[in-house]
Amino acid sequence: MFRWGFVLIFSLLASFAYAQQHTQEGIVYENKTHVALAGINIENLNGKFKTQTDKQGRFIIQAKMSDMLVFNGFGYKADTVVVTDLHAREFYLDPLQHMLNEVEINGKGAANSAAFFVPKDPQFHNQTMNYQRDVDRPGASGAIKGGINLRVWSNKKTENDAKKKELEAKNDKITAQIQQAFSKESIEKYVPLKDQELHSFVMRYSPDIETFTSEDFNLALYINKCYKEFVKLPAEERLKTSIFGN
Structure with a gap:
């Protein structure tokens, strides 16, 4: 009787030790x-084991040497x-939002901002630079002929207008990021x-620009x-598209 009890205890200890030696623990952070990132999905491709990070970004999953773990979460690049x-x-x-810098939203839809980039000269109050073109003779082709046209005057209104347009363009980009991240x-x-x-x-819950760009904003935690x-x-309130009514 004592012998069988000893064997059972030894088997349980061996199983526990095996389980302890075949798990991967860790914490997932934003680069x-x-x-720390909560709600990140982790999958062991070799054993098909799955788990998810807790509120502190911690997780534990069955794994052994040479197994492949896939990390995937809303708003983040899979690894x-x-x-x-x-x-x-x-x-x-x-x-993922760092990949959206080239998208610009304007009144006619989305476009690649590089195609509409207008160079500016910081030595002339950030005035836009227009390249001289072949347009002032009969049969002119309109092609760039060298040199640039610069306005050599400036005033506060011009600078303020330029800053306002830059802010609007920046907000348009952030709005595009929000619309993509919070699409249905x-x-x-x-x-x-x-x-x-x-x-x-x-x-109801699409974040505004101030919320979305705050330093402590975490999209996964926000959605949760x-x-x-x-x-x-x-139930009836959950069907309304606005807190002010349907």
């Missing part, structure tokens, strides 16, 4: 900002890591909402917070 040791370690993900197609992947409720959620608030609303 550069070092903000694949090969397990080279089973010590607790840190992992870093890059935000993106949000429905992370919250169990459909149709009118999904539309209402997007309309908004969803918890949304499900507490009465």
Whole structure:
């Protein structure tokens, strides 16, 4: 009897030790900002094990040497890591929004900003530079003929107008990022909402520019917070697209 009890205890200890030696622990951070990321999905491609980071960005998943772990979260570039040791370690993900800098929104839709870039000369109060063209003779082709046209005068109104346009262009870019990150197609992947409720959620909780660009803004945490608030609303309120009515 004692012998079988000893064997059972030894087997349990061996199983526990095996489990302890075959797990990967870690914390997932946003690259550069070092903000811990909650709600990041981790999958072991070799064993098909899955888990998710907690509020402090921590996780633990079954893994062994040479396994491949895939990290994927809303608003972040997916990353694949090969397990080279089973010590607790840190992992870093890059935000997707950094890839949207070339998109500019104007009155006619989205366009590549590089195609409309107008060079400026900082020595002349950031006035725009117009290249001289072949336009002042019969049969002129309109091609650039060398040299630039510069206005050599400036005043505060001109500078203020230029700063205002730059601010508007910057806000247009940020608005484009918000619209992409908070589109219905993106949000429905992370919250169990459909149709009118999904539309209402997007309309209610799309962040404004100030919120979206704040240093402590984390899109995954923001969506999670908004969803918890949304499900507490009465059913009829969840179908409204505005807090002021339907």
